Amino acid sequence: MNNKEIALKIAKILDDKKAIDIVVIDVSEKSSFADYLIVASGRTHIQAGTLTTEVIKQLVEDGVDPRNVEGKKESGWILLDYGDIIVNIFTEEERNRYNIEKIWSDCKTLDLDI
Numbered sequence: 001m002n003n004k005e006i007a008l009k010i011a012k013i014l015d016d017k018k019a020i021d022i023v024v025i026d027v028s029e030k031s032s033f034a035d036y037l038i039v040a041s042g043r044t045h046i047q048a049g050t051l052t053t054e055v056i057k058q059l060v061e062d063g064v065d066p067r068n069v070e071g072k073k074e075s076g077w078i079l080l081d082y083g084d085i086i087v088n089i090f091t092e093e094e095r096n097r098y099n100i101e102k103i104w105s106d107c108k109t110l111d112l113d114i
Contacts, residue, residue, distance in 0.1 A: 006059070024038050030104070045074055
């Protein structure tokens with residue numbers, strides 16, 4: 001799978017687990033550290049943890065392991081580093097606080113068929 005396919009698969013996994021407001025941002029032309037940023041929210045800390053666990057589990061089944069995982073569900077923000085793909089899973093409150101989409105608002109977002 002290429003990076004775009006992996007990013008879209010992550011979005012689908014998040015959607016299947018009822019994540020809120022899933023956005024896949026193509027930062028490849030503006031960033032030297034990643035090609036795609038994925039932002040999604042869980043309604044609670046517990047759901048944010050479940051979303052994280054499910055993404056990791058399903059990608060490991062495809063042979064794709066995260067390089068690093070930062071944060072805990074209790075913090076309201078968990079970051080999964082897949083190299084060229086960065087996944088940000090927030091609670092709604094923390095997502096509003098950091099507003100990552102605004103920072104990258106000059107980048108394209110992918111259309112999600114989910």
